[in-house]
Amino acid sequence: MTWRRVTIVGLGLIGGSMGLALKRAATRGTLADLTVVGWDQHAETRELALARNVVDRAPGDLGRAVGDAEIVIVAVPVLGTRDVFAAIAPFLRPSTIVTDVASTKALVCGWAQELLPCPFVGGHPMAGSERGGVTNARDNLFDGATYCLTPDEDTSPATLETVSGLVEAVGARPRIMQPEAHDRAVAAISHLPFLLSTLLVELPAASPDWEEFRAIAATGFRDVSRLASGDPRMHHDICITNAAAIRPWLVATARALEGLADGLEDSPALLKRFEEAKAIRDEMIAGQPSASP
Amino acid sequence: MTWRRVTIVGLGLIGGSMGLALKRAATRGTLADLTVVGWDQHAETRELALARNVVDRAPGDLGRAVGDAEIVIVAVPVLGTRDVFAAIAPFLRPSTIVTDVASTKALVCGWAQELLPCPFVGGHPMAGSERGGVTNARDNLFDGATYCLTPDEDTSPATLETVSGLVEAVGARPRIMQPEAHDRAVAAISHLPFLLSTLLVELPAASPDWEEFRAIAATGFRDVSRLASGDPRMHHDICITNAAAIRPWLVATARALEGLADGLEDSPALLKRFEEAKAIRDEMIAGQPSASP
Helix, strand or coil: CCCCEEEEECCCHHHHHHHHHHHHHHHCCCCCCCEEEEECCCHHHHHHHHHCCCCCECCCCHHHHHHCCCEEEECCCHHHHHHHHHHHHHHCCCCCEEEECCCCCHHHHHHHHHHCCCCEEEEEECCCCCCCCHHHCCCCCCCCCEEEEECCCCCCHHHHHHHHHHHHHCCCEEEECCHHHHHHHHHHHHHHHHHHHHHHHHHHHCCCCHHHHHHHCCHHHHHHCHHHHCCHHHHHHHHHHHHHHHHHHHHHHHHHHHHHHHCCCCHHHHHHHHHHHHHHHHHHHHCCCCCCC | CCCCEEEEECCCHHHHHHHHHHHHHHHCCCCCCCEEEEECCCHHHHHHHHHCCCCCECCCCHHHHHHCCCEEEECCCHHHHHHHHHHHHHHCCCCCEEEECCCCCHHHHHHHHHHCCCCEEEEEECCCCCCCCHHHCCCCCCCCCEEEEECCCCCCHHHHHHHHHHHHHCCCEEEECCHHHHHHHHHHHHHHHHHHHHHHHHHHHCCCCHHHHHHHCCHHHHHHCHHHHCCHHHHHHHHHHCHHHHHHHHHHHHHHHHHHHHCCCCHHHHHHHHHHHHHHHHHHHHCCCCCCC
């Protein structure tokens, strides 16, 4: 299916970057005659999005924004997704395809089945930045990134092909997963890192020596704590909607830390452990397309 | 005191970068007539250092390398420092000043008192890279970095001034600390981040779903796990020599993870917590001179 009318609901970092990446594809001739419509609950954000040329039109009326779309991309925090589905449902045609970008998928896919009158394919681009908002949106945010898609048993091959085409148009690589498998995987590879990042700021900051600590913090601390600067609301929604998958990782990490505390002077075991972790990470990074140090 | 003969013992990333940074200062006219001599136990490393112009001379004989120096910089892993002190001691003059770059300071300062026949000021540049070795050395590694110095009660103002001048010559900012206070601070701000980074690789990698995890890992995981790619031997030595200061942080983090696991659906508390951590980290990063995202 070819498509030329896309509507993005929610013009934050991800929604805004989807707009810019789609318009980049249109400029390059990949998508002919594309119109990107945007909607956001904040008038100021809609105006910013228009000013930055993130979207072609940004009507204030949600029904008017989605009514004409062939594809609707819902790009709001996870816990806002259900309300958006309910709000747009009356305006969608049976042929419209809806997708989203939320960080957890099982709940969202359930809401879509419950509320939407048209096909839905869950989506999750594995890209982002701790600097959120439409002002930080960029057309290359998804370049080379993995973009998870979670079709269900009712998804037709044509629908999946359309959404995969959308993903490729913004520069990303589609990866088909079950919603529950997706949620388990991001718990380990995305949600656990965020929570460790946050603890790494929280704990030293609670010490009376914090001023001394921050005076000597170097790039290592800055990198490991980077995710703690992410959007609190987004991460809150992630924890709430993926608690069951995240919890075992927190407990396992706590156990591992206790083991490490006990074995901190076990010289041969420690060296072996650090060598193995380094080998795993080095190999992992070497295999990534857009590897930075 | 002016000085023009510096010897660096150990030509890895830090030793090599010290050489390049000192030679950069000489080129800029900050240090007139400077000669940088280097020594490393590996002949290949000495040759690489000469080829990269990291040092002016690199004799194979340690006594000859240090005998003529006004300042000797010992840049080997913590647990190798004691042996180097013992090996160079017979060749040092009472007027020589020795400093080091090791990541923990209390033990090293004790060894210096025990073994060296001349003034010693412990040093620790808060800079580095997970890419070690003289081949990754660069002249700007220390630019803008905090560089801890740990003089003791016997250190004369003239000696401290000389070592501070050395630190400034390589582009860093000296920060005077007690050795024990230094070790407590780096446990929180450097050693804990490394260990969390390592666990973050170890734990998911032990899962049967690891291939799925790594396929969707994004920049967030890459950043938070970066320190796990650091030098295993260096981090091993750090844990062994600073276990007493690191252990309470590991235990505190384990407790915090358990608390988080219990409170993962406590919506208001979670949001407040993430907002506070973000505010602390944003404020911290904003205050850093060489801030990258």
